[in-house]
Amino acid sequence: MTSDMKKSQEFYAALFGWTYDVGDQETYGGYTTAFKDGKSVAGLMQSQEDGQGYPDMWSTYLRVDNIEQTMAAAKNAGAMPFMEPMDVPEQGKMAMIGDPGGAAVGMWEFGGHTGFQAHEVDGAAAWHELHSKDYAAAVDFYTNIFGLQASVMSDTPEFRYTNLVDGGKELAGIMDASGYLPAEVPSSWQIYFQTNDVDAAIALALTMGATIVNPAEDSPYGRIAGLTDCTGAMFKLVQPLG
Incomplete structure (x- = not known):
């Protein structure tokens, strides 16, 4: 999550050699997928201009098979829902919670988007x-x-x-x-x-x-x-x- 998409893209392109694919603004809000040597490694999202959104931060998302069931179980275990499960057209479903210790963590149910393709390599x-x-x-x-x-x-x-x-x-x-x-x-x-x-x-x-x-x-x-x-x-x- 970034308050300055252009600046962040330039920073990580120079640091890690990332390239980018920018999603449709109307459908995906300009969500940007980062690639290293042609493999997806991360995502960047512009925060709300009114300052009411998330702070500039990197987030970890955990894969789940059924996001509604996992959200219900997480709430019962003391988690706080920051973002209820939502459909991302053709890509999957996402949600964000605060765990019992207060840390924010995301959940992702696979659709067309199946997470990062490169891990534990330079730039990922x-x-x-x-x-x-x-x-x-x-x-x-x-x-x-x-x-x-x-x-x-x-x-x-x-x-x-x-x-x-x-x-x-x-x-x-x-x-x-x-x-x-x-x-x-x-x-x-x-x-x-x-x-x-x-x-x-x-x-x-x-x-x-x-x-x-x-x-x-x-x-x-x-x-x-x-x-x-x-x-x-x-x-x-x-x-x-x-």
């Missing part, structure tokens, strides 16, 4: 991570409502982290953020985009209006950093090991 999303102030409730919610399995990676007071697994593949992580997120900062999903050189990507992003949130550092999973883009949307970078 590589990991999705929930920083939750209500860690236990979040783990229960995503496993019970979305049918994912929980794989605990760490369970110490200093670092609690659970991976969400489907079909034996780790798809996302949930981190206990209660110890470090300030009261005014809500729980949130964060997206890691893969790059072959984190430091070079940061240097380029800074020339286009980005701001460093988390300086680049080495981790057991690669070199990572956190930025806000040219309009203030937060995203992460990851340079895999090797």
Whole structure:
């Protein structure tokens, strides 16, 4: 979600080499699909000009088979409906909720649009991570409502982290953020985009209006950093090991 579609398109085209396909304004509100080497990797949507829409942000959408049933189950489990299920002509159905910890997350029921085609490659999303102030409730919610399995990676007071697994593949992580997120900062999903050189990507992003949130550092999973883009949307970078 962006307050300046043209500026955001230019930013990510320069940073990741994205190209774009802009949807019909009347039918899709100018929704823009981003591609890397011909494969879809993300979507961009212009926010409302009156400032009443969503802030500039990246959102994670989880695939569901029946969006109405999933929405009902999510509400019963304490989720707040931000956007009730709606049809996107010829593409599928979408909805947006706030999970029990307050983090916004989308739901998508497949139609003609079947999600991203590239993942874990340079210029595409590589990991999705929930920083939750209500860690236990979040783990229960995503496993019970979305049918994912929980794989605990760490369970110490200093670092609690659970991976969400489907079909034996780790798809996302949930981190206990209660110890470090300030009261005014809500729980949130964060997206890691893969790059072959984190430091070079940061240097380029800074020339286009980005701001460093988390300086680049080495981790057991690669070199990572956190930025806000040219309009203030937060995203992460990851340079895999090797």
